[in-house]
Structure formats: structure tokens, C-alpha cells
Amino acid sequence: MKVQQLTSDNFKSTIEKAGKPIIVDFYADWCGPCKMVSPIMEQIAEENQHIGVFKVNVDENPTLAAEFSVMSIPTIISFKDNNMYKKIIGARPKEDILDLVR
Numbered sequence: 001m002k003v004q005q006l007t008s009d010n011f012k013s014t015i016e017k018a019g020k021p022i023i024v025d026f027y028a029d030w031c032g033p034c035k036m037v038s039p040i041m042e043q044i045a046e047e048n049q050h051i052g053v054f055k056v057n058v059d060e061n062p063t064l065a066a067e068f069s070v071m072s073i074p075t076i077i078s079f080k081d082n083n084m085y086k087k088i089i090g091a092r093p094k095e096d097i098l099d100l101v102r
Contacts, residue, residue, distance in 0.1 A: 001046065006024065021079070022054065023054070025076050029059070033090060033091035036091045077100075
């Protein structure tokens with residue numbers, strides 16, 4: 001599975017319909033650490049069909065970023081049962097990101 005882009009329009013419905021743990025990467029195209037995290041997120045999506053992996057461009061969706069108190073990027077947030085579960089800030093290794101859904 002590929003990392004899918006979320007927007008303010010489809011965020012809530014996607015999270016509600018997922019039926020599995022979700023990881024969302026809040027990023028910006030100009031952000032260096034975000035570019036480091038991007039291939040890790042792609043790898044997680046490919047290797048873990050039981051996890052939904054998504055990303056949100058904070059420049060294009062500032063209201064959504066504000067709703068989840070995203071002040072620094074990358075911020076990676078996990079959701080379980082439609083609720084925010086865990087949150088990490090900054091570029092992190094794959095294991096740290098996977099710990100968000102454990």
C-alpha cells in the first residue's frame with residue numbers, strides 16, 4: 001500500500017472508515033527533516049498492510065495542523081479507534097514511528 005495524502009476535506013471520514021491503526025505524517029515540501037521521514041513512511045506503508053499510513057501537507061491544510069496542535073514538523077500522530085493515540089515530533093527512525101501503533 002502507498003502513503004496517501006489527506007486534506008481537511010477527507011481527513012475525518014478517512015480516519016473513521018479505516019478500521020485499523022493509522023499513522024499520519026504532518027509535513028511540508030520545504031522541510032528537510034520531513035524529506036528524511038518520507039521514505040521511512042513509504043517503507044512502513046509497503047511492509048505493514050495492517051496500518052494505514054497517511055500524510056498531511058501543513059501548508060495546504062493549516063486548519064487541520066492547528067486542530068492537532070502541530071507546531072513543528074514533521075509531527076507524526078497515530079490514531080486508534082478514531083482517536084488520537086500517540087504523537088512524536090521531529091525526524092525519527094522507523095522503529096520509533098512503528099511504536100506509535102503498538
